[in-house]
Amino acid sequence: xxxxxxxxxxxxxxxxxxxxxxxxxxxxxxxxxxxxxxxxxxxxxxxxxxxxxxxxxxxxxxxxxxxxxxxxxxxxxxxxxxxxxxxxxxxxxxxxxxxxxxxxxxxxxxxxxxxxxxxxxxxxxxxxxxxxxxxxxxxxxxxxxxxxxxxxxxxxxxxxxxxxxxxxxxxxxxxxxxxxxxxxxxxxxxxxxxxxxxxxxxxxxxxxxxxx
Amino acid sequence: xxxxxxxxxxxxxxxxxxxxxxxxxxxxxxxxxxxxxxxxxxxxxxxxxxxxxxxxxxxxxxxxxxxxxxxxxxxxxxxxxxxxxxxxxxxxxxxxxxxxxxxxxxxxxxxxxxxxxxxxxxxxxxxxxxxxxxxxxxxxxxxxxxxxxxxxxxxxxxxxxxxxxxxxxxxxxxxxxxxxxxxxxxxxxxxxxxxxxxxxxxxxxxxxxxxxxxxxxxxxxxxxxxxxxxxxxxxxxxxxxxxxxxxxxxx
Ligand SMILES: [Zn+2]
Numbered sequence: 001x002x003x004x005x006x007x008x009x010x011x012x013x014x015x016x017x018x019x020x021x022x023x024x025x026x027x028x029x030x031x032x033x034x035x036x037x038x039x040x041x042x043x044x045x046x047x048x049x050x051x052x053x054x055x056x057x058x059x060x061x062x063x064x065x066x067x068x069x070x071x072x073x074x075x076x077x078x079x080x081x082x083x084x085x086x087x088x089x090x091x092x093x094x095x096x097x098x099x100x101x102x103x104x105x106x107x108x109x110x111x112x113x114x115x116x117x118x119x120x121x122x123x124x125x126x127x128x129x130x131x132x133x134x135x136x137x138x139x140x141x142x143x144x145x146x147x148x149x150x151x152x153x154x155x156x157x158x159x160x161x162x163x164x165x166x167x168x169x170x171x172x173x174x175x176x177x178x179x180x181x182x183x184x185x186x187x188x189x190x191x192x193x194x195x196x197x198x199x200x201x202x203x204x205x206x207x208x209x210x211x212x
Numbered sequence: 213x214x215x216x217x218x219x220x221x222x223x224x225x226x227x228x229x230x231x232x233x234x235x236x237x238x239x240x241x242x243x244x245x246x247x248x249x250x251x252x253x254x255x256x257x258x259x260x261x262x263x264x265x266x267x268x269x270x271x272x273x274x275x276x277x278x279x280x281x282x283x284x285x286x287x288x289x290x291x292x293x294x295x296x297x298x299x300x301x302x303x304x305x306x307x308x309x310x311x312x313x314x315x316x317x318x319x320x321x322x323x324x325x326x327x328x329x330x331x332x333x334x335x336x337x338x339x340x341x342x343x344x345x346x347x348x349x350x351x352x353x354x355x356x357x358x359x360x361x362x363x364x365x366x367x368x369x370x371x372x373x374x375x376x377x378x379x380x381x382x383x384x385x386x387x388x389x390x391x392x393x394x395x396x397x398x399x400x401x402x403x404x405x406x407x408x409x410x411x412x413x414x415x416x417x418x419x420x421x422x423x424x425x426x427x428x429x430x431x432x433x434x435x436x437x438x439x440x441x442x443x444x445x446x447x448x449x450x451x452x453x454x455x456x457x458x459x460x461x462x463x
Binding site for chain 1: 238273303304306307311445450453457
């Protein structure tokens with residue numbers, strides 16, 4: 001049944017079949033090549049028309065309605081997201097993460113009761129991503145609103161995440177804020193024998209005094 | 213068609229990752245600086261998968277042992293092992309590290325071995341991680357890199373005559389020839405610097421802030437000349453950061 005779809009560029013003025021156009025559109029998804037796009041398009045049309053309609057409506061709504069929270073920069077449909085409006089969060093604490101996914105992961109820990117700022121990226125000098133590209137001045141403004149006491153840096157423990165944390169830390173301590181960085185070390189339940197050497201080496205370097 | 217045995221396999225080569233780019237959904241393209249084969253590009257298949265052992269490993273600035281195979285320019289990474297022994301640079305040292313990596317990425321040809329430069333790079337990273345003085349270290353690395361590539365700057369003596377430099381005189385530095393006395397020189401003869409700055413670069417010692425700043429500016433122009441105006445992104449990022457902080461550059 002699977003006829004090969006025509007995925008060549010369409011000459012100007014030539015009509016495109018809806019099926020081809022769908023397959024083409026699906027290729028904007030990460031990791032979806034021509035073959036997979038063709039499979040998905042055919043599946044939707046052959047087996048799941050209703051699913052296809054729902055997908056179309058959901059995509060349309062999300063693309064129209066989702067924007068960035070004015071306070072924390074994460075995705076929301078309102079001007080200020082529910083988390084930022086919550087009276088149960090400590091407004092004196094601001095946690096900086098790279099992505100909305102990181103925010104959700106932090107929330108799953110149930111260990112943090114403050115607010116967030118989502119950078120939507122990180123500094124990556126070799127990719128040409130600097131403070132302008134991630135619009136760091138917005139974070140500076142947010143963190144110096146007079147209510148925030150402590151900024152918790154929860155960027156990734158990659159070189160780029162560390163550079164981002166360092167930069168933000170310098171800028172904010174210079175503005176009189178208390179700045180902390182997530183601790184790192186051996187994972188919970190970790191047995192030394194099976195911990196990767198890089199993590200263990202860092203844990204040795206960052207060892208802390210034994211408190212009784 | 214029978215699969216061919218992987219050819220040109222290299223095993224456990226000391227190396228550093230210079231940078232990695234996402235490739236397809238789960239892989240990375242890694243540019244590595246290796247001890248025996250210079251800069252090598254390789255695909256790390258599946259390195260972006262959540263449970264991949266390579267995930268945390270293929271980071272810049274940590275000594276690794278890499279194994280790869282393939283004959284084309286883009287190799288396939290077979291294995292990576294953490295070698296350790298070098299703490300990661302932090303803070304502004306990390307920014308310097310990015311800068312060194314960008315220079316190597318932009319100036320080194322692929323698979324052109326430079327064992328001496330590799331040793332110098334390893335030394336520079338160790339000094340950065342140990343919190344060593346950054347400006348002198350960067351100038352030393354820049355000069356070592358240019359020398360290794362056959363563009364050794366001539367700082368100690370006058371071009372044409374070979375006469376020793378006068379620290380108090382001004383010179384024009386011509387990129388392909390060296391310094392010439394500023395008085396009587398034609399226009400466009402290269403950036404103008406004090407003899408003392410050139411001598412400081414030749415000796416690798418910077419007695420005062422003014423000399424260090426002038427040496428930095430001159431090296432920037434020399435490097436830009438060899439980079440053929442391809443910009444240095446890590447330098448621009450640092451400048452943007454300083455602008456954000458309203459500060460003045462130190463490196
Ligand atoms: Zn919000």
